[in-house]
Amino acid sequence: MCTITPVSVTVGANRIIPTIAIPYPLGNPNLHREEEVALRRKLVENALKALETEISEQTVFEF
Template identity: 60%
Template sequence: MVKEIERFGIPIIHMATITTISESVGANRIVPTIAIPHPVGNPKVSPSEERALREDLVKRALYALNTPVDKQTIF
């Protein structure tokens, strides 16, 4: 589905814990996440640390969204 959406000119960010799955589905922009049960968070840290972690992931995703790529890239 990722490739079909990008075919229409809409860039996609694939955020995933297991980046090999992202690669196998053809995602061009891949942002690694934290863990399978909590991909964009970590309940073991303080709320302020978790917020900073989430902000970092979103910033990485936005950077990836604005970066031209011609092959699969992990950010």
């Protein structure tokens, strides 16, 4: 999970999941509490799906 996907691509990460922003990679303080919890849950679920997905080359996941 990363905020700057080109850096992850450059260093050779095999599974890349884009996140929100540099100061808040897994959240958005401008959202209401319930919305932010849902956003965080979705990001973590996406990361778990990426780990379950069989890949043969570097992959940027866009869920």
